[in-house]
Amino acid sequence: MNSVVFNGAFGWLHPADGSTGVVLCNPFGYDALCTHRGWRKLAERLAAAGLPALRFDYPGTGDGAGMEDDPGRVDAWLASIGAAVHHLREWTGVTHVALVGLRLGATLAAVAAERIGGVDALVLLAPPVTGRRYIRELRAHRQSWLSTSAGMGAVPIADDDAYVEAFGFGLHGGDIAALSAIDLMRDTRAPAPRVLLLDSNGSNLAATLAAHYEQNGVLVEQSGFEESDRFFLEALYSEVPAEAFARVSAWLAEDAGSVAAQSAQGEQAAAVQSAHSALDPQPHMRLARHRATERPVAFGHCFGIYCEPDVPLQDAPAVLLINTGAAHHIGDGRISVLLARRLAERGIASLRMDIGGLGDAQPSAPEVNLDVLYSTALRDDAATGTDWLAARGHARLVAFGVCGGAFVSLHVCAVHPNVVAAYGVNLQKFTWDGAARSPGEQRMVSSKTYLRAVFDADKWRRALRGQTGTHPLRIAAVLAKRAARRAVFSAAQAIERRTGWPVALNDARALLQGIQAKASQMRLVYGELDSGLEEARLQLGASFAALRATPSVRAVILPGLDHALFTREARDAVMADFEGWLSAELIGEAANPAAALGLGDALPATRAGATAYIGSPASN
Numbered sequence: 314m315n316s317v318v319f320n321g322a323f324g325w326l327h328p329a330d331g332s333t334g335v336v337l338c339n340p341f342g343y344d345a346l347c348t349h350r351g352w353r354k355l356a357e358r359l360a361a362a363g364l365p366a367l368r369f370d371y372p373g374t375g376d377g378a379g380m381e382d383d384p385g386r387v388d389a390w391l392a393s394i395g396a397a398v399h400h401l402r403e404w405t406g407v408t409h410v411a412l413v414g415l416r417l418g419a420t421l422a423a424v425a426a427e428r429i430g431g432v433d434a435l436v437l438l439a440p441p442v443t444g445r446r447y448i449r450e451l452r453a454h455r456q457s458w459l460s461t462s463a464g465m466g467a468v469p470i471a472d473d474d475a476y477v478e479a480f481g482f483g484l485h486g487g488d489i490a491a492l493s494a495i496d497l498m499r500d501t502r503a504p505a506p507r508v509l510l511l512d513s514n515g516s517n518l519a520a521t522l523a524a525h526y527e528q529n530g531v532l533v534e535q536s537g538f539e540e541s542d543r544f545f546l547e548a549l550y551s552e553v554p555a556e557a558f559a560r561v562s563a564w565l566a567e568d569a570g571s572v573a574a575q576s577a578q579g580e581q582a583a584a585v586q587s588a589h590s591a592l593d594p595q596p597h598m599r600l601a602r603h604r605a606t607e608r609p610v611a612f613g614h615c616f617g618i619y620c621e622p623d624v625p626l627q628d629a630p631a632v633l634l635i636n637t638g639a640a641h642h643i644g645d646g647r648i649s650v651l652l653a654r655r656l657a658e659r660g661i662a663s664l665r666m667d668i669g670g671l672g673d674a675q676p677s678a679p680e681v682n683l684d685v686l687y688s689t690a691l692r693d694d695a696a697t698g699t700d701w702l703a704a705r706g707h708a709r710l711v712a713f714g715v716c717g718g719a720f721v722s723l724h725v726c727a728v729h730p731n732v733v734a735a736y737g738v739n740l741q742k743f744t745w746d747g748a749a750r751s752p753g754e755q756r757m758v759s760s761k762t763y764l765r766a767v768f769d770a771d772k773w774r775r776a777l778r779g780q781t782g783t784h785p786l787r788i789a790a791v792l793a794k795r796a797a798r799r800a801v802f803s804a805a806q807a808i809e810r811r812t813g814w815p816v817a818l819n820d821a822r823a824l825l826q827g828i829q830a831k832a833s834q835m836r837l838v839y840g841e842l843d844s845g846l847e848e849a850r851l852q853l854g855a856s857f858a859a860l861r862a863t864p865s866v867r868a869v870i871l872p873g874l875d876h877a878l879f880t881r882e883a884r885d886a887v888m889a890d891f892e893g894w895l896s897a898e899l900i901g902e903a904a905n906p907a908a909a910l911g912l913g914d915a916l917p918a919t920r921a922g923a924t925a926y927i928g929s930p931a932s933n
Contacts, residue, residue, distance in 0.1 A: 314356070314673075316609035317367070317404070318596040320396040321389070323376035323609070324369025325673065326404060326592070327356045331363035333433070334407035335565060336397045338418035338425075339370060342482025347545055348415065349641045351553040353677060355413070358558055362566045365405040367397055374482075375643050376607070376618055376650065378598055382485040387492050394425035398432070404592055409433040411565055412505070414440065416545075417447060423497050426504035434568050435505035436561050439513035439541050442522050444495035454479035458879070465842060466873060467880050481646025481879040497522055503529040509564050510534070511557055513541035534564065548639040549681060605657035610664075612701045615694050616673040617666035618642065619705075620653040626660030629900050630733060631707035633698050633725075634665035635718040637877070639681045641672025644715065645877040648884050652713070655888060661895075664702055668694035668721070686717040687745035692724040699729050709733045711899065713891065715878060716741060716845075719837075726835060727827045734834035734899055736891055739876050741845045743821035743852055821852035822859050829863040834898050836867050838890060840874030840883075857927040868927040 315326045337356055339345045345352075356366040371390040373379040379389075398410050411434035414422030419440030426432040441447035455478060458464040470476060477484045484492060498521065508531050512519035523535045540554035597608045604623045609616070634649040636642060642665045643650050649665040656663050669691040670678025678685065685691070699710050712722035712735040719737030726735035828835050839846040849868060853859040857868050871890060874883045 314360075315592055316596055317369075317400070317592065318598045319369075319400045320393055321372035321378040321598075322369045322393045322396065323378075323598060324367055324397070325353075325356065326401075327360035327366040327368075328405065329360045329363050329365040331365060332407055333364055333409040333411060333565070333568065334401045334405050335359050335364050335366045335411045335413055336394065336401055336422075337366060337368040338394055338412060338414035338422040339368070339374070340416035340418045341374070342478075343480035344416045344545060345370075345375065346480075346482075346640050346643070346645065347548055347551050349672065350548060350639075350677065350681075351544060351551060351558075352415065353673070354553050355558045355561065358562050359565065362562050364411075364562075364565055365401065365407060367401045367404075369393070369397055375647070376598075376609075378600060379602075380651075381483060381647070384487060385491075386484070386488045387495075390421055391425045391428065394421060395429045398429060409568075411435065411568070413561060413565075414438065417441060420444065420447070420495060420497060423501045423504045424495060427501040432505045434507045434509075434565060436509045436511075436565070438511050438557070438561075439538050440497070440510070440519070440522075442497050442518040444492040446518075448477055448484070448489060448493050451477050451479045451484070462842070463875055463877070464879075465875075467875060468873075468882055478881075481648075481877070481884070483881075498525055502526075503531050506532060507568060508533045509561065511536055511538040511560070513538040536560070548641070549683075549686070600654060600657070603654040603657045605654065607653075610701065611675070613694070613697045614670070614675050615666055615668055615697055616642070616675065617664045617698060617701070618653070620657050620663045620665070622657040622660045622662060624660055625662065626900070629659075629661045630709035630711045630895075631702045631705075632656055632661060632663040632895075633695065633702065633710055633712045633722075633732075634663055635695055635698075635712060635714040635721045635725075636666070636668055636671050637715040638686060638717045639671060642667045646879060646881075646884050648715070648878055648888070651884065652888050652891070655892065659892070662702075662705075662707060664698055666695075666698045668698070684745075684747055687720055687742065687747075689724070691721050692728070695721050695725040696729050699725065699731050703731045707731075709899070711736065711895065715739060715887075716876065720745075723824065723828075723835065726833050727824055727831070732833065734836075735828075736836045736838070736894065738838045738878070738887055739840060739843045739845045739874070740837055741848060743824055743848075819852065819859075821849075822862075825853075825860075825863045825866045829865050832865070834865050836869070836894050836898075838874070838887065839868070839870050840876065841870055841872060843874065843876055846870070860927070870927065 315328065317324050317326050337352060339352070340348060352368060356368050359366040370377040371393050373381050373383050373386050373389065394412070401407060401410060410432055412422040412426055412432055413436040414420065415438045419437040422435060423437060423440065426435050441450070452472060455470060458480065459467055459469065470478065475486050475489065477489055503526065508526055510519060510523055510533060512535070519535065523533045526533050538554070538557055540552070540557050543552040544554045545551070595608070597606050599606055606621050608619045608621070610619050634642070634644070634653060637644050653663040653665055667674040669685060669688070670676065671681065695712065702710055708731060710732045712725050712732055714720070714722035715738040719740040720742060722735040722737050723740065723743070726732045825835065837849065839849070850857065860866055860868060871886050873880070873886060878884045878887060
């Protein structure tokens with residue numbers, strides 16, 4: 314596959330020598346993050362069937378140019394689909410083009426096909442038939458998330474607000490109205506001669522749309538999309554809808570076969586060879602607003618986007634942005650892209666990368682699970698990213714990561730000579746104990762949240778009626794296990810303090826002591842209710858007293874942080890804290906991070922809008 318850039322969009326061309334090409338139209342936001350791995354596999358399947366495929370990020374999404382709150386996003390997305398069709402023809406020499414859209418991408422694909430004309434086939438996978446219905450779904454998802462432990466404390470968004478979002482990705486201002494106004498029954502009649510429609514919810518809307526197209530002379534094939542429920546899950550758990558994708562590939566290849574029968578193979582091969590030479594061997598995206606240029610790069614089996622500022626800040630370290638869990642390199646809520654471009658405006662270079670077969674790394678990992686995400690192999694892959702940056706002249710590097718990315722950041726900082734600092738958000742584990750994690754401990758829920766559930770009368774009522782997924786008694790058992798574990802650790806730590814004899818090896822402390830000995834910096838940032846904070850207190854003491862022995866390691870609580878940084882407020886708080894810490898500790902632009910951020914002095918406890926510093930000399 315070849316990386317490509319066009320009209321503010323970033324994408325991948327999966328070449329093949331067929332005469333029918335396919336443009337894959339991404340879903341929006343969290344759907345795109347969840348399905349990235351499977352979407353790539355569909356592109357690879359199509360290319361293997363002789364259908365060159367182009368998948369891409371719309372402007373203001375993924376690695377595309379611009380921001381999600383720029384005006385006119387919906388129009389820009391529709392225009393980018395037209396540009397993708399044009400460039401696919403130019404790059405591959407195909408004579409016929411099909412569009413395949415997923416979720417909102419299916420809605421956009423139908424509208425774009427109607428507008429541009431000349432689309433030979435259209436595949437709609439779980440399409441929202443109306444934009445208004447899709448907006449309602451986003452609001453419902455957000456509301457549902459607010460009722461979970463992960464969304465506890467998030468700022469509500471009113472239905473009449475000029476912002477709609479779910480799981481970190483949003484629509485703004487006039488684009489809400491523009492999308493709400495789309496109705497496929499009204500805005501499309503015959504977007505393509507052939508349409509394959511796979512519906513996920515069994516509503517009458519899809520059948521009505523199919524009948525509408527048939528009345529306008531379209532040959533429509535309609536069926537269910539039962540695998541969609543397992544596809545639209547967090548990237549770690551998302552399952553590729555093998556049956557649906559096999560059907561899509563066969564249906565498109567069927568059409569391509571009739572096209573090929575009408576084409577002269579010699580002429581087609583010559584056209585393809587000529588078109589392939591038109592590909593830019595070194596694609597790049599100019600970001601005038603951010604005074605930077607971004608380039609896709611490959612090193613070893615890893616992939617990354619290098620964001621290079623026009624005017625580098627002297628003596629500033631470069632930043633390595635590592636995958637959050639199994640999500641690809643843009644990060645939840647697109648935080649890696651947002652942070653990279655903010656840093657570029659200050660003259661700081663960065664590399665956001667895919668490691669361990671994640672995202673667009675080559676090849677894609679055959680399986681992704683927690684043992685993979687917390688393996689030393691990912692630390693070694695991150696080290697190849699630091700080596701690549703060092704070879705570019707960046708002698709000092711800072712690793713940044715959230716959750717699993719925080720784990721990798723911590724470990725690469727401990728071993729790589731060029732990594733002078735690491736910043737980890739909501740670190741869940743200092744070392745990985747694999748099978749020692751019981752099923753009840755898999756969920757990232759703090760004991761404080763669990764305690765609220767145990768004493769919640771409504772939860773007991775629902776449990777007695779069999780209406781809750783986790784019974785309060787099971788929660789109580791998890792809390793008891795955690796309390797026993799804390800007691801064992803506390804006893805061991807007390808004996809060690811009094812006698813000086815280590816009762817048991819503490820891998821977490823040894824890791825942080827190694828970072829201290831290496832003269833590197835480490836900043837651990839937690840949300841008030843994150844379960845990682847509990848793990849840190851277990852390993853380092855209830856008041857983080859162990860950090861007194863490692864003054865280069867700091868732990869802080871930032872109010873309002875959800876685990877994955879799904880809210881704007883959480884992302885903004887983390888990015889501001891990171892930039893302030895970077896300035897104070899590694900660039901020397903401010904006296905201390907708290908002052909640089911306007912957050913006040915170090916505090917012994919958290920209060921709204923303030924940072925709580927834990928385990929530092931100032932707070933002990």
